[in-house]
Amino acid sequence: MIRLALKTRPDLPLEADTIRPDYFAQKTEAEIAKLPVLHGNQFCALGDFFNVRGGASDQLVLEGDLAQVKRIGTGMEYGQITIHGNAGMHLGAGMRAGEIVVFGDAGDWAGAEMCGGKIHIHGNAGHGLGGAYRGSRHGMNRGMILVEGNAGNETGSLMRRGLVAVRGDVGEFAGAFVIAGTLIVFGSLGRRAGAGMKRGTIVAYQQPELLPTFTFDCVYQPLYLRLILQTLQLEGFSIEEEWRTGAYRRYSGDLNALGKGEIFVYDQH
Amino acid sequence: MQIEAAICAFCGCLCDDIVLTIESDRIVQAKNACALGKAWYTAHSRPPDLPAARVDGKSVEVEEAIEAAAILLTKARYPILYGLSSTSCEAQRHAVALAEALGGCIDCCTSVCHGPSGMAVQGFGEPTCTLGEVKNRADLVIYWGSNPAESHPRHMSRYAVTSKGRLTPNGRKNRTVVLVDVRSTPSSRFADLLLTVRPGIDFEILWALRALVLGRKVEPAGLAETGITLAQLTHLAELMKNCRYGVLFAGQGLTQSAGNQMNLSAAILLVRDLNQFTKFAIIPMRGHGNVTGVDQVLTWQTGYPFGVNFSRGYPRFNPGEFTMVDVLRRKEADAVLSVASDPAASLPAEAVQRLTEVPLIAIDTHESETTRLARVSFMASTVGIRASGTAYRMDNVPLFLKQALTSIYPSDEEILGRLLERVRELKA
Numbered sequence: 001m002i003r004l005a006l007k008t009r010p011d012l013p014l015e016a017d018t019i020r021p022d023y024f025a026q027k028t029e030a031e032i033a034k035l036p037v038l039h040g041n042q043f044c045a046l047g048d049f050f051n052v053r054g055g056a057s058d059q060l061v062l063e064g065d066l067a068q069v070k071r072i073g074t075g076m077e078y079g080q081i082t083i084h085g086n087a088g089m090h091l092g093a094g095m096r097a098g099e100i101v102v103f104g105d106a107g108d109w110a111g112a113e114m115c116g117g118k119i120h121i122h123g124n125a126g127h128g129l130g131g132a133y134r135g136s137r138h139g140m141n142r143g144m145i146l147v148e149g150n151a152g153n154e155t156g157s158l159m160r161r162g163l164v165a166v167r168g169d170v171g172e173f174a175g176a177f178v179i180a181g182t183l184i185v186f187g188s189l190g191r192r193a194g195a196g197m198k199r200g201t202i203v204a205y206q207q208p209e210l211l212p213t214f215t216f217d218c219v220y221q222p223l224y225l226r227l228i229l230q231t232l233q234l235e236g237f238s239i240e241e242e243w244r245t246g247a248y249r250r251y252s253g254d255l256n257a258l259g260k261g262e263i264f265v266y267d268q269h
Numbered sequence: 270m271q272i273e274a275a276i277c278a279f280c281g282c283l284c285d286d287i288v289l290t291i292e293s294d295r296i297v298q299a300k301n302a303c304a305l306g307k308a309w310y311t312a313h314s315r316p317p318d319l320p321a322a323r324v325d326g327k328s329v330e331v332e333e334a335i336e337a338a339a340i341l342l343t344k345a346r347y348p349i350l351y352g353l354s355s356t357s358c359e360a361q362r363h364a365v366a367l368a369e370a371l372g373g374c375i376d377c378c379t380s381v382c383h384g385p386s387g388m389a390v391q392g393f394g395e396p397t398c399t400l401g402e403v404k405n406r407a408d409l410v411i412y413w414g415s416n417p418a419e420s421h422p423r424h425m426s427r428y429a430v431t432s433k434g435r436l437t438p439n440g441r442k443n444r445t446v447v448l449v450d451v452r453s454t455p456s457s458r459f460a461d462l463l464l465t466v467r468p469g470i471d472f473e474i475l476w477a478l479r480a481l482v483l484g485r486k487v488e489p490a491g492l493a494e495t496g497i498t499l500a501q502l503t504h505l506a507e508l509m510k511n512c513r514y515g516v517l518f519a520g521q522g523l524t525q526s527a528g529n530q531m532n533l534s535a536a537i538l539l540v541r542d543l544n545q546f547t548k549f550a551i552i553p554m555r556g557h558g559n560v561t562g563v564d565q566v567l568t569w570q571t572g573y574p575f576g577v578n579f580s581r582g583y584p585r586f587n588p589g590e591f592t593m594v595d596v597l598r599r600k601e602a603d604a605v606l607s608v609a610s611d612p613a614a615s616l617p618a619e620a621v622q623r624l625t626e627v628p629l630i631a632i633d634t635h636e637s638e639t640t641r642l643a644r645v646s647f648m649a650s651t652v653g654i655r656a657s658g659t660a661y662r663m664d665n666v667p668l669f670l671k672q673a674l675t676s677i678y679p680s681d682e683e684i685l686g687r688l689l690e691r692v693r694e695l696k697a
Contacts, residue, residue: 012347013601015580040346040603041372041580089590108589127589134588135391173531192472195531196538212477212491255485256476256538 002032002054006064006085010049012040013088017071019046021058021079021098029055058098067107073100076117089126092119095143108152109133114162115141120235127152127171130164138179140164146235153190156183159200165232175202178261182228197254197261205243205266214253219267221247276670277302278355278558278653279309281663282400282421282428294674296654303422312635313651314674319636321678323646331647331679331687338606338645339691341628345604347580348373351593352610354557355634356649357658357670360681361559361566364608367689369579370696374602377563378556378610379575380592385524386553387564387574388588389533396540398516398550399664400427405434406548409512411447413536414471414522415554418456424554429518430459436514445508449474450522464505467496469527474502475535481506482542515549521556552664558653559660562667597623606630609649609681613638632684647684650676658682 002024015038024032032055033047046052050062058079066072070088073081073095081092081100089107092100097116108126111119112133129151132139141160150168157173159181169187176192178200189208194200203225226244233239248264272289277299284306290298296314299307322334329337342348350368353361354377368375379387403410410429417424425431430446437443448460451468466474474495480487481503489499509515517540523532536551543549555561564574571577573586589595593612596602597620604627605612613621614637624642631643640646650656655676661667679687 012603038580042346134388134586172527176531192528192531195472195476195535209494210488210491211473212488213480213485214491215486215488256479256483 001059001061002029002052002057003061003063004046004050004052006049006062006066006069007051008049009065010039010068012068014039014049014069015071016046016069017074019060019062019069019072019081020074020076021060021081022077024060025056025058025079027055029053031055065104067105070107073098076100086123092117095119105149111140111143111145111164113139113141114143114145116143118144118146120146122148124149124168125151125155125166127154128157129155129166130159130162131156132158140181144235146232146237150187156181159183163228163231165237167237175200175261177257178202184228184232194254194261194263196257198258199260201262201264203248203264203266207265208263210251210263211254213255214251214263215255217250217252217262219247219249221245222250222264225264272671272673275299275673276653276660276668277306277309278651278660278670279306280421280558281555281561282424283558283660283662283668284423284427285668286427289673291673296673305422310654313654317648317677319648321648325644331684334645334647335684335687335691338630338647338688339695341604341630341645342367342371342373342606342688343692343695345371345373345628347596347601348604348606349593349596349602350375350606350608351612352378352608353563354378354560354610355652356559356609356681357652357656357660358559358562358566358667359658360608360652360685361563362570363682363685363689365567365570367606367685367692368577369582369584370689370692372579372582373604374576374578374580374591374593374596375567375571376577376591376593376596377567377575378560379564380588381525381594381616382521382556382560383524383553384575384588384592385530386519386533388530389537392530393534393537393541395537396544396550397552397664399666400429400552400662401666402514402550403516403552403664404428404432404437406436406514407516408437408443409445409447409508409515411449411509411515411517412456412460412554413449413517413519414451414524414526415518415520416450416454416456417518417554418454418459420520420556421554424518425456425459429516445512447505447508462505462508464497464501467494470495471523471526471532472528472535475532475539477502478506478509479535479539479542482510482539482546509543509549510546512547512549515543515547517549517551518554519551520554524553555663561663561665562659562661565661565665565667594620597621600626602627604628604630606632607639607643608632608685609634611637611639613642632681634678648678649681649684650678652680656680656682 018035067086086104091110093112105123109128130140138160139158153171165184172190178197184203189204275287288300299310320328433440571584576592578591653670
């Protein structure tokens with residue numbers, strides 16, 4: 001295991017895309033401390049900001065308030081990062097495999113355009129969670145994101161595949177322009193959810209305000225949702241029994257796009 | 270002395286039919302200009318009464334101020350350049366080079382006005398046209414979230430409503446004008462159809478309009494909060510589909526209300542859909558004289574229209590991360606250069622707070638909140654009055670602005686050019 005403890009809080013944005021378990025796996029403690037990080041517009045050594053303990057491992061533990069530290073674990077291909085504190089922007093963006101666990105909040109664009117692996121955020125997430133960068137054709141494409149707190153606007157926008165589950169509330173335009181994939185929101189689902197969605201599934205447990213281009217289909221018990229909820233339970237989400245066995249109102253849309261997307265709203269009655 | 274066909278660079282209309290009368294190096298009359306244009310010419314033709322450069326409030330030689338500014342900027346590790354909407358493309362080009370040399374961020378007023386339009390265009394393209402086409406062809410004009418009578422007073426008479434063109438020989442009689450806004454404004458009286466909508470629900474309306482245009486089902490319940498009925502929207506959708514040449518002018522009511530870039534995305538998608546039935550175009554109602562130009566120059570030089578970062582030596586774009594308000598609000602910027610803009614008076618208080626904490630350098634044509642707050646400030650000559658340069662009209666047509674009066678101040682282009690030269694020397 002490698003431990004990185006923040007010793008100097010950066011006063012400018014610190015871009016630390018070298019903090020990746022797959023980069024650390026073959027390196028010694030001294031080599032890791034020399035890896036470059038971008039502080040403002042100057043490259044510094046990782047060791048200038050972090051006390052590094054251990055080497056040659058793909059299990060990373062980060063300690064401290066890393067809200068100013070951007071790009072942790074971006075593009076990582078294997079290994080595990082555990083963060084005891086907050087994480088900055090672009091956490092695990094574009095990651096391909098492996099796992100990131102944050103015992104704190106994550107900044108905007110966490111898991112943006114990821115194509116595999118798992119991110120578990122125990123606090124709140126920012127905007128663009130699992131979403132797409134401006135001008136991109138798609139957001140996350142495979143993988144799983146779990147958030148115990150709330151998430152911001154455009155959660156899972158332009159998602160291609162994968163699963164995003166948020167225990168708290170999400171902001172506006174959740175699942176906007178989704179191509180496929182699943183977004184489950186246990187708190188309140190913000191306005192304009194699923195705007196422009198082609199396919200894919202959004203599951204809500206409180207009645208959201210739906211766009212005029214979503215139509216009510218039926219009330220039924222989607223079988224596959226039980227499997228997804230069971231997966232979430234195994235991941236530590238508390239799932240009530242009636243969510244598994246209960247009925248859901250199905251709305252289809254967005255009729256302005258392909259119209260094959262679906263929004264399930266849990267039917268309490 | 271008279272100057273014919275001068276160009277007023279106050280707003281994005283860039284009216285090029287102004288006749289200036291000049292007496293003893295002052296503009297005494299600006300014929301054809303609107304009230305805003307006249308005020309602009311009057312204010313900027315006053316004799317200069319401030320020192321050309323100040324450092325810590327003391328008057329100094331321009332060269333000394335350049336040196337002070339260059340040192341402050343090169344010491345910074347996350348500087349941001351901002352503004353540039355009321356200056357020439359030549360000056361903007363130097364600003365981009367300066368941001369690159371400094372390894373900092375560069376952002377323009379676009380990020381607090383029509384930045385969402387830029388983001389929407391990146392996602393969905395821009396089915397647009399020039400104002401000349403509007404004048405000659407458009408028979409349906411829609412202003413959405415805009416009050417041109419007060420913000421762009423000659424927009425309707427020169428280009429969009431009463432102007433007579435080749436296929437619109439009777440001007441106003443050949444056109445149907447629709448206004449969508451949250452309240453009645455001085456522009457309302459020019460409208461044939463006025464839709465008063467509730468604030469913050471433009472996305473729902475545009476989205477429902479798309480569905481109606483495409484002949485899809487619309488759930489009336491989804492319109493309950495919008496303030497307008499399905500019948501009203503159906504009427505508008507029919508107007509749009511049956512016109513010969515329609516234009517949607519998108520104002521800041523769309524870009525700066527809930528939904529932001531998604532509102533513009535919806536508007537662009539609506540216009541795209543309408544082109545299955547007729548010819549339709551969208552033009553953002555750009556505010557400042559050359560704010561369109563700064564998007565053009567930044568895109569030409571970096572590939573992105575605003576919110577660009579050079580920390581890694583190459584341009585990166587991410588609105589929300591590298592944009593002025595966000596960089597200041599998160600207390601990331603450690604030096605700010607403001608050009609032809611007044612961020613201290615126009616940005617949110619949280620962002621302005623950061624301006625008071627870091628070295629601030631201001632270049633402007635007049636005294637402002639920002640120049641008063643700045644550690645180093647320069648007075649520059651106004652482009653279009655006391656300096657020449659290129660500007661882009663709101664429809665992306667470039668026009669060359671000629672100097673009308675002499676100036677004791679250097680131009681933005683000259684100041685930024687010298688600053689760039691000095692920064693490059695210090696960095697070397």
